[in-house]
Amino acid sequence: MERFTTFTAAACPINQKNLNTDQILPARYLKWTRSMGFGKVLFHDLRFDVEGREKPDFPLNKLAWRNCKIVVTARNFGCGSSREAAVYALYDYGVRCIIAPSFGDIFAGNAVQNGLLTAVVTDNEAAEIMASLTQMPDLPLAIDLERQMIVCGNRIYSFTIDPVRRTRLLNGWDDLAFTENYRDRIRTFKASDQSQRPWAVPRKHL
């Protein structure tokens, strides 16, 4: 996984609460492999009409935000289905950071596995940043994960992220690398657990 570095980029405000993963990536694309390009179907049914034409009102279709690397949105982004392809769609579109007051737990877990930052700010701060971007669409945001800071014009916001996730993003680590270090602990646990909970193993085997 790539290390997360400080960057400045266009940020797209999408002022909707509970934007679930069905909206981020409709289920009919779940058959796709990643090489087919999930980015082009990101937010598909919000972005395109039934004939496949862009909906001009959807923020991602506005000129200033087409090439955004940041999405700013409202509470509970990524709730619903566990589909990791929702994160692939955002990442492959070019998005590297989502700023919101809260995230669906599974989505936030999937994001960190793929180098996508979920930056948590308050409801008011999210609304404020979205308002600034709506007023000044070309205003870029600077994201500094090391210092947990968002620079928006002359305002600086701090954001929160779980410290473990922050470290992982900064180093580009993946879980497996960590787990490798604990092979022996896992083996020991398994042996003692099986003697304590013999009933936990499925009775009928292949």
Added chain:
Amino acid sequence: MQVTQPQTIIDKLWSAHEILRREDGESLLWVDRHYVHEGSFHAFGKLAERGANVAEPTLTFGVADHYVPTRGSRWSIANPEIARMVRQLEENCAKHGVKLFDVNDPDQGIVHVVGPEQGLTLPGLLIVCGDSHTSTHGALGAYAFGIGASEVAHVLMTQTIWQKKPKRMRVRVDGVTAPGIAAKDIMLAVIVRIGADGATGCAVEFTGSAIRALSIEGRLTLCNMSIEAGARCGVVAPDALSFVYLRDRPYAPTGAEFEQAIEAWSRLITDEGAPFDHEVEFDAASIAPIVTWGTSPQDALPIDATVPDPTRQPDAERAQYVHDALDYMGLVPGKKLTDIAIDRVFIGSCTNARIEDLRAAASVMAGRVSKVPGLVSPGSTLVKRQAEDEGLDRIFRDAGLEWAESGCSMCVGINGDLVAPGERCASTTNRNFRGRQGPGARTHLMSPAMVAAAAVTGHLADVRKLLGTRKP
């Protein structure tokens, strides 16, 4: 004697699986059961990339459910893309020596119905699956949660998962529910009160006399939808009812081992005085049949209410939200919910397609005719067979509904069972998200009995008015 702090069931389940806790607070947890389905292909792909094997194939179980056709041949699947999804799972399971309930297995069904039904899901287990409704399995006292593809790959390779301990929430529902009220109504009432993100970051224990009074099927419905309140998982402490349910299930322990298990399972209760981070209480008697009107499960109201008015919301943002939701749903403010005409019904999904759900719907539908077309997809092939033995299939067919095979079907629509654009569907499923049942589909969530009431009247209806009014 050692004095131990009182613990919640959540703490007990957690510590029983904690292999280690790092200084930064992340714990490595042992996984007792890992369920995979057609959508797990990304994860198997990651294994292939690394040339890795499944660490514990005997703790891993595959179920074909998301893409399987419910109509037409299941031996020779007509749609090549869907056939490929099903075949891919077969190949991955065969390659790694993982038991698969494949599309034509007599025990096939929706993974969250099959797990409990087969006795694979047991109290005290930690269960994961690459599906958000894995929370379902908590109904039997398991710690069960949905994960993404990268985590699925990690579990396949190590049988463990990294997690940070969630906060603990207790939802207590005391009292007696009125006739016609189902577990679905209780859970929708909870979601309305706490919101679609009300339990984010929390593991939720459901407790209280109304929860104790629920059947295992009802508890499965309840825990299933805990994810719709954002919960990491939902859990109901196992009790005598759970033990009776599990005895003699194919994969459950037997004989002395079962007795030993019951002893361990009986300790899976929240100790007196154990602390929770959040507590919410409900009076079961005040819960009415509930239907959703909008595009989130929290957009729900008692059936005797009217469609909300955007101009009467507390703030502009909420007004805009209601306006947009009504626009998508094709509803006008102030209309009585019972005046909303429907185009079709769907009875199915991991939420509400178990035998008790089918019985509840059939009892309303018996001797009546559905005014709209509809599909009934049992939660598993075993449920289907049992329903047929009980003659429930005839009730649905005689009413004019289609009786189909088991799968995720019209809950998520990826097997081709779709609600047409603009069509309004009364559905026993879990998500009324925009486009969930198909692009432009309008979904109203409700209990199986309420869906049956909607079917026979042609509009959203109060099932209580149909109870006991049947012509002889």
